[in-house]
Amino acid sequence: MARPARRTAPSRNRIGVLISGRGSNLLAILDRIERGDLEATVSVVIANEPDAPGLAAARARGVETVVIDHRASATREDHDGRMAEVLEARRVRLVCLAGYMRLLSPWFVRRFQGRILNIHPSLLPAFPGTGAQKAALDHGVKLSGCTVHFVDEGVDSGPIILQEPVRVQDDDTPESLAARILKQEHEAYGRAIALYFSGRLRVVGRRVLGTAQAAPAAVGRRLRRR
């Protein structure tokens, strides 16, 4: 039987995704697009690691992939310049970092000013950087979660678009907590991208306005099930 035609998104909603590894957030974004819940196209996936498992997963879904190994560039800016060339040639409007494990140069951040999103496995500003789930456990917090934010020149420090909480359990290990947070990441990233393309977001200082968050009572009900 012929496969149903995929929904074609307008070119203004073109996304470039940067990865370094597994790529489960990338796949969740592709799933959301395929379900028809996100009017967008992933035009290209760029990995700085040639062996990133997310590359094969993207190719299997028919998405163009490009490897730009950071070790082949003399400086961070040179590497980022090569990524920018690829992204601009595909006319991407939004750059999504999905497990991209390198800092971006200030040059790149300025070039795509207000057009780069990242997802992080903690409730920022708590526990930026790598190892966020272990840091949350070591600190003894009772609530962690994930954050989707705009990227600025700092580490996980840009204006926050949305956050989803996850309760810490007594028997949690960094791995078990990471797995529950990851489930929320897969939902949150697509929602944040949809909000971005809705054109309703306004950044006022550190605040991102126009993000409809669930009412506190609804958050409480959902949390009891996580």
Ligand code: GRF
């Ligand atoms: C996720 O936990 C994300 O929040 C962090 O890196 C991890 C990437 O996972 N930035 P994946 O490659 O999307 O599976």
